[in-house]
Amino acid sequence: MQHPGGNTLREAVALASRAPSLFNVQPWRWRAGAGVLELRMDRSRVLPETDPTGRELVISNGAALHHAVLALRALGWQVRVERIPDPAEPDLLATIEVVAAAEPGGTDVALAGAACERHADRRQYRPEPVPGELLGDLVRAGRESGADVLVVEGEQRHALAQAFIKAAVMHGASERYRAELAAWTGLTVEAAEGMPESSSPVHGQRYGDVVVRDYGRVPVAHEEVGSPATAGSLLLVSTRADDVRAHLAAGEATSVVLCRAELAGLASCPLSEAFEVVETRDHVRRTVLHGQQYPQLAIRVGWPPRTERPPRTPRREVREMLRELADR
Ligand SMILES: Cc1cc2nc3c(=O)[nH]c(=O)nc-3n(C[C@H](O)[C@H](O)[C@H](O)COP(=O)(O)O)c2cc1C
Structure with missing residues (x-):
């Protein structure tokens, strides 16, 4: 069979590098061989306070996996994906x-x-609601990746929003969390990783019922601005199991939802604080998911305000994250 050239694989990795990741740490490593890309998690980039088990590190990799597959398909190649192909090598x-x-x-x-x-x-976001049909499309597309996606409304939304507020307060009170966050925020765009100030312009605010993560001074109290509608609709990505395979699927589903939302002209933002604190994650599992599923990530979606969109977040160079298989 004719193989794609090295440039094609590099282009796929370049698009994969645009995937979202917790604090923009970009915790992935790629290897390219003849017609093959291998994706490994980069454990050196785990955030020990925010994500001690590496759950979100794997979710971020799942998003990168979906981005790479999408790129290859868009470049005219059919692919076969094997997830966690070698039990002897769990990082692969x-x-x-x-x-x-x-x-x-x-x-x-x-x-x-x-x-x-x-x-x-x-x-x-603008307060106009996202039509149910469009939310339904996002949910259906996300579910094809093996995770569940749910539109969270009414009492369930209240419980989820409360969990985010509680987790934000607990994070605010944790010196170690604040130190870890500080190390990854307010960086210059030249840093090529982490959170530049331009990407996180909001501090100490709650949009109606939903508190957005503060990438600044992490206050324990939040000023309420706007109505719940300005937080947008809330989607919840969850899985039946809570292992690496499930986390990978959650990342793929997240990526599908985010890309589809973008295509539909929607603004979006992942939210994960409530799932980084054991107590609030358990609470969401019990109250919102009836103990049946593990919550992995929430996503705000809504209509973007008419003011200028903040710039894209920087990424590391492809050559830093990609090796040829022969270099092993
Ligand atoms: C697992 C995961 C958790 C995230 N949690 C949050 C969050 O709680 N709040 C937030 O504003 N962004 C969150 N993000 C978004 C990242 O901060 C963002 O993807 C990263 O900074 C790269 O920027 P970009 O997605 O705008 O390109 C999360 C992303 C992932 C993959």
């Missing part, structure tokens, strides 16, 4: 094997474009 999360050349599908091309443009929008 996936292999993507190119199996044939194919006519790129219009949707994949459009979604790859959206993946390139997408970035987290932490502002208040």
Whole structure:
């Protein structure tokens, strides 16, 4: 079979690098061989206070996996993905094997474009509701990745929003969390990782019922601005199991939802604080998910405000995250 050239694999990794990751740590390593990409988690980039078990590190890798597959499809290749292919090597999360050349599908091309443009929008959204049909499309698309996606409303939304407030207060009171956050925030764009000030313009605010993560001084009290509608709709990504395979699926589902939202003209932002504190995560599992599923990540989606969109967050160079298989 004809293999894609090295440039194609590099382009796929370049798009994968645009995937979202906790604090923009970009915790992935890629290796490229003849028609194959291997994805490994980079444990050196785990955030020990915020994500001690590496759950979100794997979710971030799941998003990168979906981005890479999308890029290859959009470039005209059919792929076969094996997740966690080698139990003897647990850091190897996936292999993507190119199996044939194919006519790129219009949707994949459009979604790859959206993946390139997408970035987290932490502002208040316009209060017009997102139509149920559009939310339904996001939910259906996300569920195809093996995780569940739910629109959280009414009492369930109240419980979820309360869990976020409680977790934010607990984070605010933790010196170690604040120190870890400080190390990754307020960086210059040249740092190529972490959270530049331009990406996190809001401090100490709650949009109606929803508190957004503060990438600044992490206050224990939040000023309420706007109505719940300006926080947008809340989607919850959850899984039946709580292992690496489930976390990878949650990341893929998150990526699908974010890219589809971007394509539909929606602003979006992942939210994870409530799931980083054992107590609030358990509470969401019991009250919102009836003890049946493990919450992995929430996503705000809504109509972007008409003011200028904040700039894209920087990324590390592809050559830093990609090695040839022969270099092993
Ligand atoms: C597992 C995970 C958790 C995240 N948690 C939050 C969060 O709680 N609040 C937030 O504003 N952004 C959150 N994000 C978004 C990241 O901060 C963002 O993806 C990263 O800074 C890269 O920027 P970009 O997605 O805008 O390109 C999260 C992303 C992932 C993958």
